[in-house]
Amino acid sequence: MRHMEAIAAEQLNVQPAPGAAQYPALDLANSVVALTSGQSVDLLDTPVAAGQWLAGHDLAPAAAVLDGDDAARLHGLRAHIRSLIDSSIHGGPASEDALDALNDALTGAPSAALLSWNPISGLHRTAARPRSEIVDHALARLASDAADLLTGADAERLTACGSNPCNRYLLRHGRRHWCSTRCGDRARAARAYARRTRSATP
Known part of the structure; x- marks a missing residue:
């Protein structure tokens, strides 16, 4: 139980990375x-969490309800974006x-705003869909x-976090x-520890 509480506490401290x-x-x-515990946390692990994430980024209405298939599609796109970022960096x-x-995602939905009518x-x-x-x-x-990130001016600034085990x-x-x-702080502490270890070795 204490281990799970430690994971939850670390998860709550996750802040957006520069550029996010x-x-x-x-x-x-x-x-x-x-996480430093060796575990990982999926911040979009449920359809509710995935829907809240989309709404928080103005990608879906706040009242939108996602199902398991919707969340799985978002998870799949995430994996492919991570793959392309990794390829770009390396x-x-x-x-x-x-x-x-x-x-497929780029061409999977029309981009034009729809024409609507109401009495007011x-x-x-x-853009309502x-x-x-x-x-x-x-x-x-x-x-x-x-695609903009991977091909635009900021592509050269893309990098992976240099602190192990961060992904x-x-x-x-x-x-x-x-x-x-x-x-x-963790990376600097690891370097300082490595220097002390080297200097202590006869």
Whole structure:
């Protein structure tokens, strides 16, 4: 029980990595968090959590209700975005499966605002979608955001957090390559420990 409480406490302290506020796709990629305990926490582990995350990023109405299939589709896109970010950072070839998944999401929903009418505003354009299309549009926007991140000016700033065992990505600012102050402190402490160990070795 105490172990689970420690995991929950660490999870509550997860802060967005640099660049995540600018790129929702980066925040999505970082929504599975490796903890120092060796465990990992999926911040979108339930349909309710996934729906709240989408609503919090203005990708779905607050009242939207996701089901298990919707959440699974979001998890799948997240895995493919992580794969493409990792390929970009390490200069490796991009996975064909990940590219296909992103392109499928990009083309899976029309981008035009719909034409609507009501007695108050008359004819007007609206981004409101039928329930069946909410997730399609959210995934399309996330895929577009990921494509912009991976091909735009910020792509050169993409890096992985340099603090083990963290698995998050960030946009590097200057020499900083940690996703949080906590990870930076942990990395500095590990380096200091390594130096002390080396100096103590005869």
